[in-house]
Amino acid sequence: MQMNRKDLEQFIEAKEYVDTLLIPLSPVSINGDEQGKKVVFQGELLQIFCNEIEKYYTGRIFLFPPYYYLVNGSYQNEVERLNKWVGAAKEHPFEHVFFLTFDHFWKKQEKNIDGHLLWFPTMTSGDLHSKENQSLIKEQIEQIKQLITSYW
Amino acid sequence: MSEKKKQVSRRQFLNYTLTGVGGFMAAGMLAPMVRFAIDPVLQTRERGGFSAVVDVDELTNEPQRFDWQIDQVDAWYESKVTRSAWVYKKEDGTIMALSPICTHLGCVVSWQGNDDYPDQFYCPCHGGRYTKEGVNIPNTPPPAPLALYEQKEEEGTLFLGKAIPREGA
Numbered sequence: 001m002q003m004n005r006k007d008l009e010q011f012i013e014a015k016e017y018v019d020t021l022l023i024p025l026s027p028v029s030i031n032g033d034e035q036g037k038k039v040v041f042q043g044e045l046l047q048i049f050c051n052e053i054e055k056y057y058t059g060r061i062f063l064f065p066p067y068y069y070l071v072n073g074s075y076q077n078e079v080e081r082l083n084k085w086v087g088a089a090k091e092h093p094f095e096h097v098f099f100l101t102f103d104h105f106w107k108k109q110e111k112n113i114d115g116h117l118l119w120f121p122t123m124t125s126g127d128l129h130s131k132e133n134q135s136l137i138k139e140q141i142e143q144i145k146q147l148i149t150s151y152w
Numbered sequence: 153m154s155e156k157k158k159q160v161s162r163r164q165f166l167n168y169t170l171t172g173v174g175g176f177m178a179a180g181m182l183a184p185m186v187r188f189a190i191d192p193v194l195q196t197r198e199r200g201g202f203s204a205v206v207d208v209d210e211l212t213n214e215p216q217r218f219d220w221q222i223d224q225v226d227a228w229y230e231s232k233v234t235r236s237a238w239v240y241k242k243e244d245g246t247i248m249a250l251s252p253i254c255t256h257l258g259c260v261v262s263w264q265g266n267d268d269y270p271d272q273f274y275c276p277c278h279g280g281r282y283t284k285e286g287v288n289i290p291n292t293p294p295p296a297p298l299a300l301y302e303q304k305e306e307e308g309t310l311f312l313g314k315a316i317p318r319e320g321a
């Protein structure tokens with residue numbers, strides 16, 4: 001389920017079945033340099049991953065809107081703010097909270113955040129529509145799906 | 153499965169997956185392969201709301217999953233969306249094309265998705281199950297059978313249209 005009115009209504013009715021919260025951690029940058037392009041590219045990719053996962057498990061996973069943060073900001077403050085987000089979402093008792101990111105900075109903060117961090121390396125540029133990349137992306141998504149279901 | 157066993161396999165899985173790209177890709181290769189690639193010949197063929205999905209020759213008695221894309225237009229967006237179906241030939245030669253969308257809360261079911269139920273469709277979300285005909289099995293969460301696609305056959309190609317819901321069993 002996603003953050004829109006229709007899904008939210010369904011969620012309220014079927015709450016006991018939706019026990020997993022997925023939050024994409026998405027850095028933003030408006031810098032046109034290499035680093036900036038990489039960040040934006042990975043943000044797009046992250047959204048593709050999350051949408052695919054949500055589509056498969058729409059009856060059990062609630063996909064939160066992305067948590068956006070500045071790529072050069074202080075991660076310490078981000079941790080605090082992120083935990084507030086999760087706290088608010090957790091008014092509904094989600095049993096499993098996952099964060100999905102390609103940004104390795106979160107890895108160091110893993111123990112300070114309130115949920116399971118799914119971080120892994122992925123491509124940083126390229127054509128998202130080419131055949132090879134599509135099958136690579138699909139394989140990675142398949143792996144994450146299996147990882148998430150292994151917690152259920 | 154005991155809790156302990158689960159823990160171990162979860163940790164192994166984490167290691168496997170998170171050690172790096174190498175482990176990641178190796179694991180990827182072991183994953184069951186699903187027909188993801190969309191045949192370019194079929195990609196653009198659409199007739200009156202029906203899309204070309206597969207050559208009838210390719211169908212067997214075993215359900216196979218096929219994906220295709222349609223253009224979806226609503227008031228604000230025009231987008232390509234992927235549709236999927238589980239398709240097989242029955243004993244008498246008629247073709248079954250089932251929607252993979254679970255009638256409980258909409259997760260995606262797979263044929264033989266659970267080793268304990270080898271001849272059923274299985275929903276990973278809350279253990280919903282369906283027979284090969286797509287009929288929901290009592291005492292599992294789904295309230296109705298899987299939807300059936302409208303179908304037609306032209307020159308050896310199977311075309312699928314809308315998925316039509318079926319009444320609860």
Ligand code: FES
Pocket residue numbers: 017059254255256257258259275276277278279280293294
């Ligand atoms: S969504 Fe399939 S059993 Fe609940």
